[in-house]
Amino acid sequence: MVMIIDVEMIKASLMTNNLDSLNIKMNRKGFGLKDQIKDELKFHYHSPIIEEIKLDGYTKTFGNLTIHLAREFGFCYGVDRAVELAYETKKRFPDKRIFLTTEIIHNPLVNFNLQKMGVYFLSGPYQNASLEDVTPKDVVIVPAFGTTISLLEQLVAKKCELVDTICASVIVVWKRVEKYAHENFTVVVHGKYFHEETQATTSRVSVFPNGKYLVVFNEEEAQFVCDYMMQGGSKEEFYKKFSNGISHNFNPDTDLQKIGLANQTTMLSSESLHIAHMFREVITKKYGEESLKDRFRSFDTICNATQERQDAIIEFKTKKPDLIVVIGGYNSSNTNHLCEIASQIAPTYHIDRAECILSQNEIRHKPFGKKEEMITKNWMKSESLSIGITAGASTPNQVMGQTLERIISFRNE
Numbered sequence: 557m558v559m560i561i562d563v564e565m566i567k568a569s570l571m572t573n574n575l576d577s578l579n580i581k582m583n584r585k586g587f588g589l590k591d592q593i594k595d596e597l598k599f600h601y602h603s604p605i606i607e608e609i610k611l612d613g614y615t616k617t618f619g620n621l622t623i624h625l626a627r628e629f630g631f632c633y634g635v636d637r638a639v640e641l642a643y644e645t646k647k648r649f650p651d652k653r654i655f656l657t658t659e660i661i662h663n664p665l666v667n668f669n670l671q672k673m674g675v676y677f678l679s680g681p682y683q684n685a686s687l688e689d690v691t692p693k694d695v696v697i698v699p700a701f702g703t704t705i706s707l708l709e710q711l712v713a714k715k716c717e718l719v720d721t722i723c724a725s726v727i728v729v730w731k732r733v734e735k736y737a738h739e740n741f742t743v744v745v746h747g748k749y750f751h752e753e754t755q756a757t758t759s760r761v762s763v764f765p766n767g768k769y770l771v772v773f774n775e776e777e778a779q780f781v782c783d784y785m786m787q788g789g790s791k792e793e794f795y796k797k798f799s800n801g802i803s804h805n806f807n808p809d810t811d812l813q814k815i816g817l818a819n820q821t822t823m824l825s826s827e828s829l830h831i832a833h834m835f836r837e838v839i840t841k842k843y844g845e846e847s848l849k850d851r852f853r854s855f856d857t858i859c860n861a862t863q864e865r866q867d868a869i870i871e872f873k874t875k876k877p878d879l880i881v882v883i884g885g886y887n888s889s890n891t892n893h894l895c896e897i898a899s900q901i902a903p904t905y906h907i908d909r910a911e912c913i914l915s916q917n918e919i920r921h922k923p924f925g926k927k928e929e930m931i932t933k934n935w936m937k938s939e940s941l942s943i944g945i946t947a948g949a950s951t952p953n954q955v956m957g958q959t960l961e962r963i964i965s966f967r968n969e
């Protein structure tokens with residue numbers, strides 16, 4: 557169950573496009589200790605009130621308050637597996653030091669619990685150790701969104717044991733971009749250059765000698781690239797705009813002639829589809845329809861869990877809640893996109909823990925598109941009120957349940 561990765565094998569696998577020989581995805585079954593960790597997981601993440609509302613058809617009324625749960629919310633299959641595997645690893649190696657390359661998922665409670673269990677973090681907001689601390693006797697867990705090839709190289713050099721919790725949906729993106737790079741297509745990723753998954757994705761393109769990539773964050777950036785493709789422009793401006801999301805030696809004059817599109821698994825799916833359409837149009841206009849097969853590739857790599865959670869928010873339109881509460885880490889990509897959709901339906905409050913519900917009158921939250929939290933007063937009207945509630949793919953039900961209990965108790969006051 558423990559994976560030892562050989563760097564040369566990784567590189568050889570990528571270069572020959574013989575992806576099945578890439579061992580990174582093989583350690584998927586855990587250590588067979590699920591029974592031993594299930595009570596701990598239930599204690600940390602389960603919520604009776606959430607289960608109760610689900611059984612009641614996802615809507616329940618408490619006095620003059622009606623709660624609508626989204627049909628899909630909370631832990632996705634990838635997060636479930638990553639968290640389980642981290643707990644199993646701890647159980648399997650009670651005497652070894654366990655490290656995580658960074659947050660296992662983007663949720664404060666889950667990372668806090670792991671830290672409390674003695675797991676060390678090599679980077680990110682919970683960092684309490686560094687790579688120099690890792691020895692061959694240690695175990696390092698790679699989180700759900702993967703890690704870069706360069707970090708893997710360093711870990712392999714450490715000869716430590718590696719546990720792979722990478723989500724299968726992330727591997728789909730990697731396979732796709734490796735294929736593009738293998739066929740000499742420039743990879744355009746709709747994603748966030750600073751997100752661990754996208755960094756891991758682009759690192760896999762960089763392994764190819766001629767691998768080129770560009771990360772576009774949104775439609776505005778995609779339009780900038782499309783305009784450059786059609787009319788040219790200032791290279792300096794191009795480099796400045798994409799300085800953090802562009803491969804080494806990228807030349808916008810020559811590297812935008814054959815394009816393969818992919819997206820970070822947790823982006824807004826409608827935007828990803830539109831961006832793919834924009835690039836398709838520009839290739840068609842510039843080189844003609846018949847050139848598409850040689851110059852354009854596109855594959856929607858939004859994961860099912862993200863799609864289902866986004867669709868479930870859209871269903872709130874029929875429930876017409878007075879407001880929507882979205883729960884999830886502030887750095888969670890999928891949660892932020894849930895907020896983006898929700899805010900088009902009703903006033904939306906993004907919180908990352910139950911304690912953000914300060915009182916009947918005050919809520920601490922992060923407005924969509926902003927980095928800082930703020931406090932909003934009079935967020936709940938005192939008369940009859942309906943609230944839509946959802947949670948990002950890395951949010952435990954327990955946090956959702958605690959949030960709900962706080963809202964109900966403040967209403968009762």
Ligand code: SF4
Nearest residue numbers: 632634723725821859
């Ligand atoms: S959000 Fe999607 S890609 Fe990310 S861990 Fe969950 S299932 Fe996997």
